[in-house]
Amino acid sequence: MKTVLSIASLFLLLMTSGCGYKEGVKTEAPKSYLYFNGNVSDIRVSIDDAVEFNVSAGEKHQYAITPGKHIIKIYRGDSLIVTRDVYISDGVAKEIEVK
Numbered sequence: 001m002k003t004v005l006s007i008a009s010l011f012l013l014l015m016t017s018g019c020g021y022k023e024g025v026k027t028e029a030p031k032s033y034l035y036f037n038g039n040v041s042d043i044r045v046s047i048d049d050a051v052e053f054n055v056s057a058g059e060k061h062q063y064a065i066t067p068g069k070h071i072i073k074i075y076r077g078d079s080l081i082v083t084r085d086v087y088i089s090d091g092v093a094k095e096i097e098v099k
Contacts, residue, residue, distance in 0.1 A: 030066065030067045030090045030091075031064050031065075031066070031067070031090070031091070032064075032065050032066065032067045032088040032089065032090060032091065032092050032093070032094070033062040033063060033064055033065065033092070033093040033094070034047075034062065034063045034065055034072070034088070034093070034094050034095075034096060035058065035059050035060075035061055035062045035063065035093060035094075035095055035096070036055045036056075036057055036058075036061070036074075036095075036096050036097075036098055037057055037058065037059075037095055037096070037097055037098065038057070038097050038098040038099055039098055039099060040055055040056065040057040040098050042076055042077065043055065043074050043075065043076050043081070043098060044074070044075045044076075045072065045073070045074050045075075046072075046073045046074075046075070047065065047070055047071070047072055047073075048070055048071055049071070049073075052075065059093070059095075062093055065088060067088055067089055067090040067091075067092075068087065068088065069085065069086070069087045070085075070086055070087075070088065071083070071084070071085055071086075072084045072085075072086060072096060074096070074098055081098070081099075082096070082098060084096065
């Protein structure tokens, strides 16, 4: 009889230990950043041949970008002055130097 009670108690213990509060994990959307240093006066930037935009210099002026491989093109006036292929990991801020 003690064996049956021991097995039943063990079985109940195992059954109830699987029940409990389940906690989810919250993850942020993947995001990386670009920032530009150097002579950024009168430049426009295009990422993956998208619409060009003006930028400001310094690490405080970061531009969000999806992680992965990108083609960065920098124009001054009508001239293409920088073309760079970059790979940016998730959560990384990449500096692009403009001369």
